[in-house]
Amino acid sequence: MEQTKKRNGFASGFGFILAAAGSAIGLGNLWSFPYKTSANGGAAFVITYILSVLVIGIVVMVAEIYIGKRAQANPITAYKKTHKNLGWLGLFAILIPFFIICYYSVLGGYTVKFALNSFSGNAGNVYSFVGNVGDVILFTAIFVVLAVIVVMAGVKNGIEKASKVLMPALFFILIAIAIYALCLGEGVSEGLNFYLNPNFAELGFEGILAAMSQAFFSLSLGMGIMVSYGSYAGKEIKVGKSVSMIALFDTLVALIAGLAIFPAVYHYQAVNPGSNLATGGVLLMFETMPLVFESMGALGQIVSLFFFAMVVIAALTSVISLMEVVTQFIIQKYKVNRKKAILIVAIITFAISIPIGISLGKVLNGDNSMLICGENWLDFLDKVTNVVLMPLGALGACIAIGWFTFKPNKKSDIFNPMSLHRQLEKDGLKLGWFGKIFAVMVKYVTPLLILVVEVVGVIDFIAPVVNGVRTFSLNGLGIVLTAYGLCAVAITIYFVLYKKHNTGCNADELELDKSTASEKEEVIENVIEEQAVEVATERTEEIKE
Numbered sequence: 354m355e356q357t358k359k360r361n362g363f364a365s366g367f368g369f370i371l372a373a374a375g376s377a378i379g380l381g382n383l384w385s386f387p388y389k390t391s392a393n394g395g396a397a398f399v400i401t402y403i404l405s406v407l408v409i410g411i412v413v414m415v416a417e418i419y420i421g422k423r424a425q426a427n428p429i430t431a432y433k434k435t436h437k438n439l440g441w442l443g444l445f446a447i448l449i450p451f452f453i454i455c456y457y458s459v460l461g462g463y464t465v466k467f468a469l470n471s472f473s474g475n476a477g478n479v480y481s482f483v484g485n486v487g488d489v490i491l492f493t494a495i496f497v498v499l500a501v502i503v504v505m506a507g508v509k510n511g512i513e514k515a516s517k518v519l520m521p522a523l524f525f526i527l528i529a530i531a532i533y534a535l536c537l538g539e540g541v542s543e544g545l546n547f548y549l550n551p552n553f554a555e556l557g558f559e560g561i562l563a564a565m566s567q568a569f570f571s572l573s574l575g576m577g578i579m580v581s582y583g584s585y586a587g588k589e590i591k592v593g594k595s596v597s598m599i600a601l602f603d604t605l606v607a608l609i610a611g612l613a614i615f616p617a618v619y620h621y622q623a624v625n626p627g628s629n630l631a632t633g634g635v636l637l638m639f640e641t642m643p644l645v646f647e648s649m650g651a652l653g654q655i656v657s658l659f660f661f662a663m664v665v666i667a668a669l670t671s672v673i674s675l676m677e678v679v680t681q682f683i684i685q686k687y688k689v690n691r692k693k694a695i696l697i698v699a700i701i702t703f704a705i706s707i708p709i710g711i712s713l714g715k716v717l718n719g720d721n722s723m724l725i726c727g728e729n730w731l732d733f734l735d736k737v738t739n740v741v742l743m744p745l746g747a748l749g750a751c752i753a754i755g756w757f758t759f760k761p762n763k764k765s766d767i768f769n770p771m772s773l774h775r776q777l778e779k780d781g782l783k784l785g786w787f788g789k790i791f792a793v794m795v796k797y798v799t800p801l802l803i804l805v806v807e808v809v810g811v812i813d814f815i816a817p818v819v820n821g822v823r824t825f826s827l828n829g830l831g832i833v834l835t836a837y838g839l840c841a842v843a844i845t846i847y848f849v850l851y852k853k854h855n856t857g858c859n860a861d862e863l864e865l866d867k868s869t870a871s872e873k874e875e876v877i878e879n880v881i882e883e884q885a886v887e888v889a890t891e892r893t894e895e896i897k898e
Contacts, residue, residue, distance in 0.1 A: 362508060362509065362585035362586065362587055362859070363508060363509065363513050363582075363585050363586055363587065363590065364509050364513060365513075366589060366590045366591065366594075366595060367517075368509075368513035368514075368516060368517055369513070369582065369585075369586055369590050369595060370595050370598045370599055370602075371513075371516040371517055371520045371521075372512050372513055372516040372582060372670075372674070373418075373578075373579065373582050373595065373599045373674075374516075374520060374598070374599045374602040374603060375516045375519065375520050375670030375671070375673070375674065376573045376578045376579075376582070376670060376671055376673075376674030376675075377571060377572045377573045377599060377602075377603040377671075378520075378523070378602065378603055378606045378667055378670065378671070379457075379573075379667050379668060379670075379671035380457075380460055380464075380638070380664065380667060380668055380671070381567075381570060381571060382571060382603065382606050382607040382610055382667065383606075383610045383614075383638065383663075383664055383667060384610075384614075384634065384635075384637045384638050385567065385571075386402075386567060386571065386607035386608075386610060386611065387548065387607075387610055387611035387614050387615060388632055388634070388637060389563050389564075389567055390402075390548060390611055391547055391548050391611075391615065391632065393555060393556055393557075393559075393560035393563050393564070394551065394552040394553055394554070394555040394556035394557075394560055395547070395548060395549050395550045395551050395552055395555075396549050396550065396551035397551045397552055397553045397555070397556040397560070398556060398560055398563070398564050399549075399608065400551070401556065401560065401561055401564035401565075402564040402567055402568050402604075403604065404564075405564050405565045405567070405568035405569070406568045406572070406600050406604060408794065408798065408799065408802060409565060409568055409569055409747075409799055409802055409803065409806075410568045410569060410571070410572045410574065410600055411596055411597070411600055412751070412791060412794045412795050412798075412799040413569070413572075413574045413575070413747045413750055413751060413799060413803075414572055414574060414579055414596045414599065414600070415592055415593065415596050415782075415784070415791060415795075416750040416751055416753075416754045416795055417574065417579035417580045417583060417747075417750045418579045418580070418582070418583035418586065418592050418595070418596065419583065419592055419754065419777075419782050420432065420435060420580050420583065420750060420753060420754065421579065421580035421581060421582065421583025421584035421585075421586070422583040422584060422586045422590075422592065423780065423781075424584060424858070425584050425858055425859045425860070426584055426685065426856075426857065426858035426859055427443065427447075427581065427584065427678075427681045427682040427685050427686070427856065427857060427858070428442075428443035428444075428446040428447055428577045428580045428581060428678065428682065429443030429444050429447065429682060429686070429847070429851060429856045430443065430685070430856045430857060430858050431443055431580050431584060432446075432580075432749075432753060433852075433856065435753040435754070435757050435758045436753065436757040436758075437852065438852075439749070439753050439757060440847050440851060440852060440856070441843050441844045441846075441847035441848070442746065442749040442750070442753065443577070443580070443847075443856075444843045444846060444847045444851065445742070445745070445746055445749070445840065445843045446575070446576060446577030446580060446678070446746050447577055447678055447679055447682050448839060448843055449575070449576040449577065449738050449742050449743060449746060450576045450577055450578065450674075450675035450676075450678045450679060451675075451679050451698075451702065452734050452737070452738050453576065453675055453734070453738055454672060454675045454676060454679070454698070454702040454706075455702045455705040455706045455709055455734065456706065456709045456730070456731040456734050456735060457668065457671060457672055457675065458493050458496055458497050458500075458672060458702065458703065458706045459489070459493050459706050459709050459710040459713065459731060460635070460668060460731075461493070461496035461497075461500075461665070461668040461669065461672055462489060462491075462492035462493035462494070462495065462496045462710070463482075463483075463492070463635075463638075463639055464496070464661055464664040464665040464668050465492045465495050465496050465499075465665055466482060466488065466492040467639060467643065467657075467661045467664075468658060468661035468662050468664070468665050471646075471654050471655075471657040471658035471661060472654045472658070474643075474647060474654075475639075475643035475646070475647075475657060475661075476643040476644050476646075476647040477640075477643070477644075478643070479636070479639040479640045479643070479717070480717060480718055483710075483713060483714035483717050483718065484714045484715075484717075484718045485714075486710070486711055486714070489710040489711070489714060490707055490710065493703065493706050493707075493710055494703065496665075496668070496669070496672070497672075497699055497702070497703050497706075498699075499669055500669055500672045500673050500676055500699075501676070501695055501696070501699045503515045503669075503673050504673055504676045504677055504680055504691075504695045505691060505692050505695050507691060508585050508677070512673055512674075512677060515670075515673065516670060519666045519669065519670055520602075520666075520670065522663075522666060523606070523663050523666040523667060523670075524602075524605075524606065526659050526660075526662065526663040526666075527606060527609050527610065527613060527663055528609060529659065530613045530656060530659060530660055530663070531609050531610075531612040531613040533656060534612065534613050534614070534616040534617040534620070535612065535616055537616060537617065537620040538620065539620060539623045539624060540616070540619040540620035540621070540622060540623030540624070541616040541619065541620055543619045543623070544615040544616035544617070544618060544619030544620065545612075545615070545616060547615055547619065548611045548612070548615040548616075549611075562805075562806065562809050565802065565805075565806050566740075566806055566810070569743070569744065569747065569803070569806060570739055570743065571603055571604075571607060572599070572600065572603055573671070573674065574743065574746070574747045574750075575742070575743035575744060575745065575746030575747035575748075575749075575750070576675070576678070576738075576743055576746060577678040577746070578674045578675065578677075578678055580678075580750075581674075581677055581678045581681050582674070582677075584681075584859055585859070588781075591783070592782060592784070593783070593784040593785065593787060606667075613660075614637070614642070615632075617642075617645045618630055618632065618641060618642075618645055620645075621644060621645040621648050624648065625648065628644075630644065630645075635713075635717070638664065642657075642660065643657065646660070676695060676698055676699070679698045680694045680695045680698050681862070682856075682857075683697060683698065684857075684861075684862050684865065685856070685857025685858060685859070685861050685862050686856050686857045688857075688861065688865055690865060690866075691862075691866075708723070708730060709729075709730040709731050709734070710731075711723065712724070712729040712730035712731065713729045713730070713731045713732075715729070716729040725831075726828040726829070726831035726832050726835070727828035728828070728832070733832065736814070736832050737832055737835055737836045737839070738836075740810045740814070741807070741810065741811065741814075741832070741833060741836035741837070742836050742839065742840065744803050744804075744806050744807040744810065745807065745840065747803055748800055748803045748804065748807065751795050751796075751799050751800045751803065752800060754773075754777075754795050755770075755773065755792075755795045755796035755797075755800070756796070758776075759773065759776040759777075759780075770789070770792040770793045770796045770797070771789065771792065773792045773795075773796060774788050774789050774791070774792035777791075777792065811833050813829075814826065814829035814830070814832050814833050815829045815830050815833060816829075817829060
């Protein structure tokens with residue numbers, strides 16, 4: 354097993370932290386967090402968000418990494434090792450990233466297009482670009498190829514090495530843009546006031562739930578990534594320290610993104626009175642920011658290049674981690690080498706991304722001919738996975754650790770978190786002073802909070818508030834039923850196909866690598882022998898002549 358860690362696992366704790374942080378830091382940090390902060394009481398939202406990271410995010414992340422590290426296997430096998438009837442949670446955790454790859458790649462293609470087009474001018478181009486099917490497909494393909502190249506190289510030589518370059522680059526670019534934005538002058542103070550002025554009156558219950566949800570989704574929880582990455586973590590990688598650093602990096606990027614975006618947006622509005630800019634969602638990134646950069650003149654083109662290069666990195670590190678979850682399972686279960694496995698994942702998800710890109714382009718240009726439950730395909734999948742399915746995945750991780758991983762020594766220990774704490778420490782999960790708190794949180798508090806997020810999210814879909822009154826939504830019901838339908842499919846597939854069969858582990862992947870290497874050596878030896886025979890034959894003929 355130690356050999357597995359060295360061969361296809363993370364080589365260092367720092368590399369593991371950067372890779373996991375890269376999976377968490379995505380497009381949502383760069384537009385969702387600043388927008389939600391400004392819309393929910395500014396600094397009041399930030400404080401609530403940080404508390405949510407502590408009571409939900411960190412607890413779930415420790416649970417997921419521990420599940421993977423303990424099993425040294427893909428999510429299905431990892432959950433089977435907690436309890437044979439929980440393996441469906443692993444399949445669930447593989448299906449979620451599969452669907453996210455499909456639409457995230459489209460947005461990744463947008464970022465590549467806008468980065469390359471920085472010196473030609475991106476202002477006003479979002480609608481023409483998204484409406485050009487050929488361009489959308491082309492740049493989505495370019496983005497997917499970039500991700501495939503990294504995943505194809507493996508965990509240590511691909512994901513870890515790429516993260517060690519990409520994550521520091523993203524961080525330094527973001528800091529540089531934030532400093533530049535803060536020095537723009539007119540309008541900057543108004544932007545900072547809009548973003549950071551605490552207003553607990555505007556926070557309200559909905560703002561608290563929004564902060565809890567943002568903390569949950571921002572850290573890439575409930576989608577198998579941390580289980581998969583945790584499986585490649587060696588004994589030298591400390592789970593508690595790693596999780597605290599990942600959460601810190603993710604939160605810092607989100608906070609600094611707001612300092613980069615809103616001062617620039619308000620500066621633009623100050624020098625262009627009467628302008629009405631979108632401050633959230635896709636249009637913040639691809640309509641508003643290009644206008645802001647254009648107003649800066651020639652220097653704005655350079656800022657635009659670095660800004661969108663940063664966004665490309667954020668999108669790329671997220672998709673790499675999503676692809677690895679699905680690829681790892683295909684390799685280990687079906688004994689397919691890594692190159693073939695990632696190509697299978699890439700081809701299928703890319704094919705699905707095409708109608709997703711077309712649907713989004715139509716909606717942004719006012720054409721509603723491709724909608725599912727009243728949403729374009731991208732928003733539909735985003736709501737199904739992020740709002741409904743991911744909380745279920747995270748809830749499952751807490752329940753698996755808190756209630757099923759260890760058999761209690763006596764009946765009274767079933768409900769005793771301190772018994773769980775002792776068993777976790779004995780099993781190697783050393784969390785220091787946080788260990789007892791973690792046991793209480795993972796067994797009782799965090800599952801309850803996740804359940805609140807899940808229930809309120811479902812209620813908001815089925816009965817959204819319209820003009821202060823909750824109104825039944827057939828489209829919202831359709832989204833919820835689709836999500837729970839996928840959950841039912843995952844459960845059925847697991848018990849029919851996977852429960853009683855071997856679903857592979859990291860050691861199988863190592864053996865497959867060895868087998869492939871041996872085949873290559875055999876081919877090389879055969880080629881050398883054939884060449885030697887040819888040379889000998891030619892030499893014999895020359896002597897005869």
